[in-house]
Amino acid sequence: MAFTKIEHYEKEYLDAHHNSALNVTEGVEDKPVVNPNFVRRKRRQMSTEEYVDGILAGNITILAQAITLIESNNPSHYAQAQEIIERCLPHAGRSVRIGITGVPGAGKSSFIEAVGNMVTSYNHKLAVLAIDPSSERSGGSILGDKTRMESICHNPNIFVRPSPSAGSLGGVARKTRETIVLCEAAGFDVIFIETVGVGQSETAVHSMVDMFMMLQISGAGDELQGIKRGIMEMADMMVITKADGENITKAELAKAQYQGALMLFPLPESEWRPKVYTCSSLEGTGLEEVWQGVEQYLQHIELNGYFTANRNRQNKYWMYETINETLKSSFYNNPEIESRIAGIEQRVLEAKLSSFIAAKELLDIYFKQS
Numbered sequence: 001m002a003f004t005k006i007e008h009y010e011k012e013y014l015d016a017h018h019n020s021a022l023n024v025t026e027g028v029e030d031k032p033v034v035n036p037n038f039v040r041r042k043r044r045q046m047s048t049e050e051y052v053d054g055i056l057a058g059n060i061t062i063l064a065q066a067i068t069l070i071e072s073n074n075p076s077h078y079a080q081a082q083e084i085i086e087r088c089l090p091h092a093g094r095s096v097r098i099g100i101t102g103v104p105g106a107g108k109s110s111f112i113e114a115v116g117n118m119v120t121s122y123n124h125k126l127a128v129l130a131i132d133p134s135s136e137r138s139g140g141s142i143l144g145d146k147t148r149m150e151s152i153c154h155n156p157n158i159f160v161r162p163s164p165s166a167g168s169l170g171g172v173a174r175k176t177r178e179t180i181v182l183c184e185a186a187g188f189d190v191i192f193i194e195t196v197g198v199g200q201s202e203t204a205v206h207s208m209v210d211m212f213m214m215l216q217i218s219g220a221g222d223e224l225q226g227i228k229r230g231i232m233e234m235a236d237m238m239v240i241t242k243a244d245g246e247n248i249t250k251a252e253l254a255k256a257q258y259q260g261a262l263m264l265f266p267l268p269e270s271e272w273r274p275k276v277y278t279c280s281s282l283e284g285t286g287l288e289e290v291w292q293g294v295e296q297y298l299q300h301i302e303l304n305g306y307f308t309a310n311r312n313r314q315n316k317y318w319m320y321e322t323i324n325e326t327l328k329s330s331f332y333n334n335p336e337i338e339s340r341i342a343g344i345e346q347r348v349l350e351a352k353l354s355s356f357i358a359a360k361e362l363l364d365i366y367f368k369q370s
Contacts, residue, residue: 052087088185095184099205101195102215107241110281120157127188130162218254244280251278270306
């Protein structure tokens with residue numbers, strides 16, 4: 001076969017440079033990233049007895065796994081989670097539950113870190129339950145509290161558990177309350193519940209704690225507009241954070257303003273007039289005074305009977321909340337509803353059916369199935 005002139009020159013070049021260092025040798029075949037002999041072993045499903053025994057023994061790993069079971073949306077996990085909670089309930093209730101809220105940037109994580117280390121030095125065991133906001137688009141959550149509160153994560157007497165809000169405030173609030181039961185059964189006698197910030201979640205958290213603490217910063221504009229009245233009325237204590245350096249004077253001024261504003265509110269059912277404190281998580285100043293204020297409040301409500309009355313009212317409230325949540329779940333998971341709801345929704349969107357008649361149709365279907 002005759003070569004073209006170009007092919008002839010290419011052949012001469014290749015023959016001449018056959019042993020040249022300019023040659024490109026064949027590469028080594030890429031090795032697989034994952035060991036081909038690796039076999040993923042499925043974790044053995046623990047029994048309810050093993051979960052309960054581990055929790056009561058204070059095993060943090062088993063406690064964390066039980067909380068994951070509670071937070072799971074898998075229907076198969078629900079029955080076992082409820083059984084674990086029921087078994088742990090007689091060992092719960094012997095803790096102080098404190099809700100901590102504040103505007104974004106108020107230093108909630110730094111405050112919890114500083115107070116947490118101090119509280120454990122008083123022979124307490126602390127559980128920190130942080131509700132993290134989830135993305136409305138992806139549903140994901142950063143869950144960064146263990147990163148922000150680095151020092152207390154290495155404290156053996158502190159358990160930090162961030163939980164995604166997952167766009168469902170009611171569901172997370174219920175699961176947070178169930179998590180409290182497990183933490184108390186595991187021997188934690190102080191529970192901090194950190195909320196996502198000033199908003200709707202505060203009302204839910206207020207319904208599961210003995211004390212509601214609000215953190216605020218000074219120098220952020222009009223102090224009395226920093227938090228709406230509805231949130232301020234829930235507070236049993238207010239703490240002005242970052243009271244250090246050049247900010248001390250501003251913090252003291254903010255303290256006076258907030259204390260004056262709180263005096264205008266009617267005395268709450270607890271008969272406790274909320275107090276305002278200043279502190280610096282960075283320098284560690286004012287933290288002992290804050291905790292002394294917590295102990296004074298708790299002593300006050302135990303003596304006048306409000307502590308027990310409030311716990312009973314919360315238990316009643318969560319009974320009805322659980323009923324509502326269960327009925328809602330039962331409705332939407334009903335096979336007949338699942339098969340019909342999309343079509344009825346489309347008729348509403350096409351203005352062929354009113355929202356109220358559509359709802360009545362679906363409810364009639366559900367109750368006939370029940």
